[in-house]
Amino acid sequence: MLEPSSSQASASESKPEGKGAEPKTVRGSTVYPSRFSSFNPLAYTDVFADRHIGPREPDIDQMLSAIGFDSLEAFIDATIPRGIRLRRPLRLESGKAEYELLAELKEMAQENHVFRSFIGMGYTNCITPPVIQRNILENPGWYTQYTPYQPEIAQGRLEALLNFQTMVTDLTGLEIANASLLDEATAAAEAMSMSYGLSKTKANAFWVSDACHPQTIAVVQTRARPLGIEVIVGDHRTFQFDQAVFGVLLQYPATDGALYDYRDFCARAHAAGALVTVAADLLSLTLLVPPGEFGADIAIGNTQRFGVPLGYGGPHAAYFATKDAFKRQLPGRLVGVSKDVHGAPALRLALQTREQHIRRDSATSNICTAQVLLAIIASMYAVYHGPEGLRQIGDRVHRLTMILAEGLRRLGYAPSPEPFFDTLRVTVPDGKAAEIRRRAHSHQINLRQLDTHTFTITLDETVSSDDLLALFQVFAGAEVTHFTPEDLLTATSRPLIPSTLLRSTRYLTHPVFNRYHSETELLRYLHRLESKDLSLTTAMIPLGSCTMKLNATTEMLPITWAEFGQIHPFAPLDQTQGYQTLFDQLEHWLAEITGFAGISLQPNAGSQGEYTGLLVIRQYHEQRGEGHRNLCLIPQSAHGTNPASAVMAGMKVVPIACDRDGNIDVADLQSKAEQHQDNLAALMVTYPSTHGVFEEAIQEICESVHAYGGQVYMDGANLNAQVGLCRPGDFGADVCHLNLHKTFCIPHGGGGPGMGPIGVAAHLVPFLPRHPIVPVGGKQGIGAVSAAPWGSPSILPISWVYIALMGAEGLTKATQVAILNANYIAKRLEGHYPVLYKGKQGLVAHECILDLRQFKKTAEIEVDDIAKRLIDYGFHPPTVSWPVAGTIMVEPTESESKQELDRFCDAMIAIRAEIQAIEDGTVDRQNNLLKHAPHTAAALMSDDWDRPYSRQQAAYPTAWTCDNKFWAAVGRIDQAYGDRHLFCTCPPLAAYES
Structure with missing residues (x-):
């Protein structure tokens, strides 16, 4: 082995690239020291956190300098109130390499046994056409879109x-x-x-x-x-x-x-x-x-x-x-x-x-x-299938069920006398049920047992002749079956559905359901639609309160594994041990991250999580003999789902004022908590606040509510600013819902799916939701809130993979950088747009609100004009007019690089200059770049171009857009017209082609 030179030895003691290494200049180029002598060759070299977090270490140093800090630690100390800071690292394992973790997850998945499930109850196996699986389900151009x-x-x-x-x-x-x-x-x-x-x-x-x-x-x-x-x-x-x-x-x-x-x-x-x-x-x-x-x-x-x-x-x-x-x-x-x-x-x-x-x-x-x-x-x-294809699938499933019924009759069983479509009820003799269950298990088949004498069998489009043979063998036992499914075809040539129940009306007559039946045609159709949508594959989607962060490919891969995707929700628990292990680990990790004692994974959306958390609080009060507690305090700045959830949970809403800095008015809260102390059930609070600030008084707020007998529900929409730095369970929250589709990387999918599990303090664990089919939840738990016991389990591996890859250090670093990115944007833009709310130290949390209201007076420019103009610059607009009308809320997340942040800031600054031209009177107040945005290709190609600006200014305002142009598919939409002339099904295809 060659001995390193003195200069190499010195370099090897320095921090490597991406970890604060000290570079040197050689022939005018920056060179980072070698890591050869400092890394462990027995460990994988890839660090996932470096892939997930956008800014590199030199970028982080530059952003910190721009804000006025020397280190991330000092910056975070100034941002988050000292009293709520977590003073120890998260008790999670170190992050693992992607290759290593996928192998581990595959082993866990193989603990799930994929039986043929004929259980039914609203769930059946199906065939996902590969062209749809590859080009939609597995395609980030579709699953990373926003609402x-x-x-x-x-x-x-x-x-x-x-x-x-x-x-x-x-x-x-x-x-x-x-x-x-x-x-x-x-x-x-x-x-x-x-x-x-x-x-x-x-x-x-x-x-x-x-x-x-x-x-x-x-x-x-x-x-x-x-x-x-x-x-x-x-x-x-x-x-x-x-x-x-x-x-x-x-x-x-x-x-x-x-x-x-x-x-x-x-x-x-x-x-x-x-x-x-x-x-x-x-x-x-x-x-x-x-x-x-x-x-x-x-x-x-x-x-x-x-x-x-x-x-x-x-x-x-x-x-x-x-x-x-x-x-x-x-x-x-x-x-x-x-x-x-x-x-x-x-x-x-x-x-x-x-x-x-x-x-x-x-x-x-x-x-x-x-x-x-x-x-x-x-x-x-x-x-893809069209009306005829769907009819054939339906006919086939019904015919298969008829064949099954005929075969069971020949075996001496009594199928249900009522007509059926795909599900057969079968009565068995005394003492036969247990034997049938055992044989079904030996054939890796799941049936639904209604009672001691009755089974149901539900068939689907995946069923084959071999499946029918296996079912006959399950019911025949030692008896030899002297027929095959093919032998029963003649006896089942007519549908058993009464003529009074047979459909006579046509369906799916629109051309869209009759045109794309070849894979070539469907593939092109899907690609045409995808190209009309801006997703994270195109650019940053800087939506406040929505956390559009990286959905890593490694996180997404397991969702189409058969061991996760082909399991019936009511399959026996001994067939789903891989899922049970994943649930246990994920619940443990989420409990550690939030500081709560218990987690329920059942709520399958953030809105469901809100509702579930409030029902748990309601049940807690009732079990204590205080069922009269039905008042919920909600700040005026809260998400719209908060008051709606409270009403659905049987509570009356009492609004709480906010002060001029956007914080909860503590005096108003304490006054109303005292006024309603006999009936106070809960406070719903978002933290950091809906205004994007770490409120200093959060502990005092929680203590006040507890003092008057209430519980604190925390909306977890902004948990991305807390992970690894503070925990809601530590500073006073009793319940918190967790948007796994935000903080924990489940993609938005164009507006769904989501997952909204809740975390609860120890005294609320007994009240977690139960389920009528599978034993989950607390002994005094509320009823089911979702159809399946664990909500939407097949997307939970996404969050499991994310946490396992990041580890304690990576999760904490991600939160720090998310807050840094938001403050960097606020700092770069504060000279051009007022930042509406800031914390005690003049800093924001992981998002910032830019105040655009003054432009309506100075230039007749509305917030929507700025939002639509951003589309011309290649960005999805931030959250518009929420939580304050006439503003935009910007959240960059930790996944966006400094280059992307600068590109966004440059676009916003350029738009400010366009507004300035209107204010100066050099540009017309109605005929300008902003009022006509977004500019479509069709509009720019028109022979009637009569705008006081060039086509170049409209479509290609930056060098980046010249190379990476995303075109809006249509011009600005007339919202009012669509409501006055409501039409909610497919118009004639000619309407699109024209």
Whole structure:
């Protein structure tokens, strides 16, 4: 081995590149010292934190210098109140290398056993077409998009969601559908709430068929209880409407597979003044009379079997359809057709005044999300197969079930006498059930057992002749089967569905469902749509409170592994030990990060997490004999979901004022806490504040609420500013929901999926949510809040991988850099745009609010004008007019490099100069770059260019845009026109082509 020279020896003792190494200059170039003699050759050299965190160490030094600090530690000490700082490192392992960790996770995944599950209950195996899996589910151009609040740069995903809405309305026979909800059970609960709000009777009861899936019944009961709604569960064949009800819920087909003709029941429900909700299997509607044709007012269900993997329960996109008359009460998001300034058709989120961020405590729902990525997959499944392809799949599944029924009859069993679609109820003789279960296990088959004498078997599009043979062997036992599935074809040549239930109306007639059936055509269609959407593959998405950070490829890879994706949510626990290990570890890590004693992974969105946390608090008070505590203090700056969640949890909202610096007015809080001390249930607080500041008085605030008997719920939207530096469980919070789709790297997917687990203090652990099928939660736990026991488990490996790769040091460094990046932007822009709120030391947290309100007076420029102009510069605009109207909230996250931050700042400074030209009078106040933004390629190619600026200024304002131009697909959209002329299904294809 060569001995190092003295200079090399000296260099080897220095810190290596990326870790504060001291470079030297050789022939005019910067050279960093070798790490050869200092690294451990037995460890992998790749450090994931260096991949995840954008700024390099020299960049960090430059940014710190610009802000006026010598070190990250000194900067953080000045930013976060000393009293809440975590004074020790997180008790987590060191970060692992990507290659090493994937191997470890694969071993864990192999502890899950992928049986053939014929359990049903709203979940079935399906085939995800590879062209959809590769080009949507595994494509960052789709899964890193943000919610389409800026529709000019979201036309691709909006079109896919419009396809989804059209698919749902066509199949259900109803007039309008939303862009998806969280799962079938919560969609049923939303239907109950909507029916309650629409009811013209004084009834306070909601009737639910006992033929509904048990998880749906449980979630409806959970949602009804705090609202004082009585849930009656019964048999539709015997219920006579002798008790007043405002709504009813039916399952179609029933949970045991039976098909019922509900026409008479629906007529009697309407005569009694009740609205009818039908939970319908979407594939069955290719064969069956749709709910809208036999009397349903609302149809809900799961689109999982349209190409979305089981994923041990999620994420999947629920659907919700209703009559046009109820469109303003429809929960969730709604995509509608409008037009842009050039008269071209353009898509947008319609009727946004329905949303909770507008209605707040008057909202009927706190749902602020959709399962966009999964809805897009389901819609493209329908686009790919078309009406004939879907009909063939439905026919095949039904025929397979008929073959199964005939075979079981020949084996001496008694299948259900009722007609069926894909699920067969089978009665077995006394003492046979245990033997059948054992044989099923030996064949790696899961069945659903209803009671000691009854099984159900649900088939799907993946079933083969071999699967049927295996099922026959399970039921035959030692008896030799003298037939094969092929032998039974002749005996099952006609559908067993009665003619009165057979569908006669056409569906999916729009050209989009009849054009893209070859893979070449679909691939090009998907690419065309993707190119219309700005995602993280294009540029930084600096949205305040939304944390659009890196979703690393290594984190995303496991979601399509069969061991995670092909597990039924109600598979026996001994088949899911890999998942159980992952849950245990993730819960332990999240508890350590937050300082809480217990974690529930069941809430499958941030809004669900809010609601769940408040229900836990409510249950705690009730168990202490203080169920009268029903007042919730909420700062006026809070997220719109906060007051909506409180009302849904049966609480009354008392607003708390903010001071001129944007902090909670502590005197007002203490006054109202004292005034309402007998009934105070909770405070909902966001930390750092919704205004992007670490409030100094947070401990005092928590102590005041506790002093008057209340609990503190902390909104975890801004947890990305806390990890490794402070913990909500330490400074006074009793409950906190964690947005795994923000802080812990689950991608936004264009507006969903999300995950919103909650952490709770020790005294609240007994009240964590339970589930009717799988034993989870506390002994005195609230009811189920999601259809699946662990919400959306198949995306939990993303957060598990992120935490394991980063380790304690990496997570802490990420938080420090997230705060640094925000302060660097605030510092660079403060001379051009006022920073609205700052902390005690003149610093912000991980986001900053830029005040643009003055430009309306000085230049007639609105905040939307600046936002749209940013699109021309290649950026997704920041959060607009929230939490303060006329401002933008900027959050860069830790993943963006200094170069990207500077590019954004340069764009904002250039836009300020464009505004200055208007203020100086050298540019017209209405005919200018900002008012006409964003500029489309079509507009720039027009022969009628009459603008007082050049095409170059409009489209290519920087050198970067010359090389990396992202074009808005449409011009600025006329929002009001779209609401006045509401149209929420696919328009003729010619409208797009024109």
